Amino acid sequence: MLRITGGKVYDPANNINGIVKDICINDGRIVADVQGGKTIKAAGMVIFPGGVDIHTHVAGAALNFARAMTPENQRRAVPIFHKGERRAGIGGPTPTTFATGYLYAGMGWTTVVEAAVPVLTAKHTHEELRDTPIVDKACCLLMANNELVLDLLEAGEIERAKQVVSWLIGAAKVYGVKAVNPGGVTAWKWGKDAKKLAEPIEGYTKTTPGKIISSLAQIVDELRLPHPLHIHCNNLGAPGNVATTIETMKVLEGRRAHMAHLQFHAYGGDDWHNLRSEAATLADYFNSQPNLTADAGAILFGDAVTITADGPWQHLLYQLTGHKWGNLDVENETGCGIVPYTYRPSNLVNAVQWAVGLELLLLINDPWRIFLTTDHPNGACFWRYPEIINLLMSAEFRRERVKCLPKKALERMTLMDLDREYTLSEIAIIISAGPARALGLKQKGHLGVGADADVTIYNDNPDAYQMFKVPRYVIKGGEIVVEEGDIRQMPEGREFLVQPAYDDTIEEYLRPLFQQVYTMSFDNYPVEMERIARPEVVSSD
Amino acid sequence: MISLTIKEQPAVPLEAECLSPDAVHGLTADAVRALPVFLGKRKCRLDDIFAVEGQGSDELEIRGDVRQVKWIGKGMTRGTIRIAGNAGMHLGAHMKGGNIEVGGNAADWVGAEMTGGLIRIQGNAGGQVGAAYRGSMAGMNGGTILIGGSAGLEVGMRMKRGIIVVAGPVRDFAGLQMKGGSIFLLGGAEIRTGAWMIRGTIVSLKPIRLLPTFSLGCAYNPTFLQVYSRHLTKLGISIPHDVRTGVYERYTGDAAVPGNGEVLVWQPHSS
Numbered sequence: 001m002l003r004i005t006g007g008k009v010y011d012p013a014n015n016i017n018g019i020v021k022d023i024c025i026n027d028g029r030i031v032a033d034v035q036g037g038k039t040i041k042a043a044g045m046v047i048f049p050g051g052v053d054i055h056t057h058v059a060g061a062a063l064n065f066a067r068a069m070t071p072e073n074q075r076r077a078v079p080i081f082h083k084g085e086r087r088a089g090i091g092g093p094t095p096t097t098f099a100t101g102y103l104y105a106g107m108g109w110t111t112v113v114e115a116a117v118p119v120l121t122a123k124h125t126h127e128e129l130r131d132t133p134i135v136d137k138a139c140c141l142l143m144a145n146n147e148l149v150l151d152l153l154e155a156g157e158i159e160r161a162k163q164v165v166s167w168l169i170g171a172a173k174v175y176g177v178k179a180v181n182p183g184g185v186t187a188w189k190w191g192k193d194a195k196k197l198a199e200p201i202e203g204y205t206k207t208t209p210g211k212i213i214s215s216l217a218q219i220v221d222e223l224r225l226p227h228p229l230h231i232h233c234n235n236l237g238a239p240g241n242v243a244t245t246i247e248t249m250k251v252l253e254g255r256r257a258h259m260a261h262l263q264f265h266a267y268g269g270d271d272w273h274n275l276r277s278e279a280a281t282l283a284d285y286f287n288s289q290p291n292l293t294a295d296a297g298a299i300l301f302g303d304a305v306t307i308t309a310d311g312p313w314q315h316l317l318y319q320l321t322g323h324k325w326g327n328l329d330v331e332n333e334t335g336c337g338i339v340p341y342t343y344r345p346s347n348l349v350n351a352v353q354w355a356v357g358l359e360l361l362l363l364i365n366d367p368w369r370i371f372l373t374t375d376h377p378n379g380a381c382f383w384r385y386p387e388i389i390n391l392l393m394s395a396e397f398r399r400e401r402v403k404c405l406p407k408k409a410l411e412r413m414t415l416m417d418l419d420r421e422y423t424l425s426e427i428a429i430i431i432s433a434g435p436a437r438a439l440g441l442k443q444k445g446h447l448g449v450g451a452d453a454d455v456t457i458y459n460d461n462p463d464a465y466q467m468f469k470v471p472r473y474v475i476k477g478g479e480i481v482v483e484e485g486d487i488r489q490m491p492e493g494r495e496f497l498v499q500p501a502y503d504d505t506i507e508e509y510l511r512p513l514f515q516q517v518y519t520m521s522f523d524n525y526p527v528e529m530e531r532i533a534r535p536e537v538v539s540s541d
Numbered sequence: 542m543i544s545l546t547i548k549e550q551p552a553v554p555l556e557a558e559c560l561s562p563d564a565v566h567g568l569t570a571d572a573v574r575a576l577p578v579f580l581g582k583r584k585c586r587l588d589d590i591f592a593v594e595g596q597g598s599d600e601l602e603i604r605g606d607v608r609q610v611k612w613i614g615k616g617m618t619r620g621t622i623r624i625a626g627n628a629g630m631h632l633g634a635h636m637k638g639g640n641i642e643v644g645g646n647a648a649d650w651v652g653a654e655m656t657g658g659l660i661r662i663q664g665n666a667g668g669q670v671g672a673a674y675r676g677s678m679a680g681m682n683g684g685t686i687l688i689g690g691s692a693g694l695e696v697g698m699r700m701k702r703g704i705i706v707v708a709g710p711v712r713d714f715a716g717l718q719m720k721g722g723s724i725f726l727l728g729g730a731e732i733r734t735g736a737w738m739i740r741g742t743i744v745s746l747k748p749i750r751l752l753p754t755f756s757l758g759c760a761y762n763p764t765f766l767q768v769y770s771r772h773l774t775k776l777g778i779s780i781p782h783d784v785r786t787g788v789y790e791r792y793t794g795d796a797a798v799p800g801n802g803e804v805l806v807w808q809p810h811s812s
Contacts (some may be wrong), residue, residue, distance in 0.1 A: 034773060071674075071675055071676035072674065072676040072678070073676075075674065075676075324678075540560070
């Protein structure tokens, strides 16, 4: 039992905006009142629901490949030493599993979504998530380049495709469905990419990226999954890609969808030399589409590791940078590319990218539809979120930073003209309440009675960076896990998943196909429920 | 000056990053004795391993065979370290300035990723001299390494700037993936010299076997070698550059990358 008293509460989901109010916790949940127990005196402090990261890459084969590829980053990173129950680990651009849990919790984030999981390597992902302590977790399943599904779409068998998707979700033990560069990763296996939404992809005659997007959105809606289709659009990172992004949004009209790392999809121009921000155009269109949510995928200057299922893009990035390149092929399902990258303010493209992330956050006017992410570790490491919060809350500080960019870059962005400053309540929406709602996690992102007792308490400080960098307390499931940046307890987090119903006969269809095209036997393919630490099945309603 | 004498050869390698002018400067003898070192995974005091005499200063003298002592002079920016005997791995790694002199041999990773300063080894060195650590994009980025004897594998791997001179023969992959800087091989090299090199210069005074991805451009006496020669003479090394005594054959490669590096092989005129 715990009572937090005297703090200013920001709970936007319940329309509470900076009111001094007691928060009572019992048995891991928020309750109306408690008698006795411990009290935290929070006078002069600010109380938020625990942070929710809707799009991050913290576990799985691809991330592990990235860790192995960048020992130089780990040598430079701050080590976390073994102490009592706390495991040793390394921070840096791709933190180790235990360190990931400690760093997220240390910053006040209590729920994270691993955004890209192939079925084939889902076992590995869940095992790494098991070793990512404190935070609650969920996964999105990569589906837009799964050849079993694409073959069915080609044959016009949408109903059977739905059954297959449903079965695969159950087999992989995931929470949502993700589409990465729809059709492009499949085309990459032929050395091609899928750049146009209306053109059939390589290896198919009728299936187009647009068709894949609309079919998957339809399937996800029909299966009534709590989280809508999670989309990484075609043409990520390419100059002029804003047209593709808006076209994708048009394809999605009438459907729910979450647009991932929108920053990487909001560029104008037709070459690297004239790349410019089209954040205003994109935000304008997005504002008129209430069916959509998005996350920022902002970048910050410094070292990052780009890691995505978007293989063709990664090959291009490797050719542009001459840096290291890793490429993984995941049989019939997807692929993955990894290129370490350093964002530099002196680089025109990077300077524009930096501005686009912030512009989108400032120009999309409904904070309930745009969320704070860096597409960790692609745009920047997640532990740098407080830097972005600081940039959003102070227009003056932001302008100071813009002034440091090359003059040429300033002509290609509108950031200098934006006066909007985020309020604490709006920050609470973009880091917690909004993503929780978009994920359909009813017990997360708010402090109403019955919610999970995930609470972050900050010292009220005019310096937003300092305030958000080191919370005074972090409470996870009713336990005080962090006090002034020190990890106190390391409970195991839960994992959320969905188990949509499917027609049992679909296994009869899949089994022979599997024997023919997979290297793994059908019976070994699904992830056993026992492999998941503290699973919690979220119902489709 | 501070003088350290090793008491006995440690059974496992000792990690002693504190053996650097930057770490001991201005410390009393007692403070130096208390500096932490790691014997395997155990933390010890410096005087558990070394007898320490004198005050902390910018001059260190290390006596005895310290072949098991790693990371001597790590990241040092100034001063001098003199080692009478053999030195252990990672000597002068990440070094930024100052001098290191070794009377005996040195192990692998001498001057790895260094950016400045001078390291002189009288005897032989191990592999990865001035190299990049695994995963790093660039090795040595300045400074000078002089080796009186032979050296091991991957000398100057991914080096970007600076000079390495090896008097004796070196083993395979000298200048592997080299991005700049100069390597002088006075005693020749084994195979695959300059593999994957992008830029930079490798000078060999002995005939060497080159990869098929290197092509012969011309034979000449580059003017810049006269400038280098003048510089190296001050360090006690002489490089031939007189047109009357011979010419350099210039090979470009490695075409497999493709790269623009050069390998200059000295061809003395037959007298």
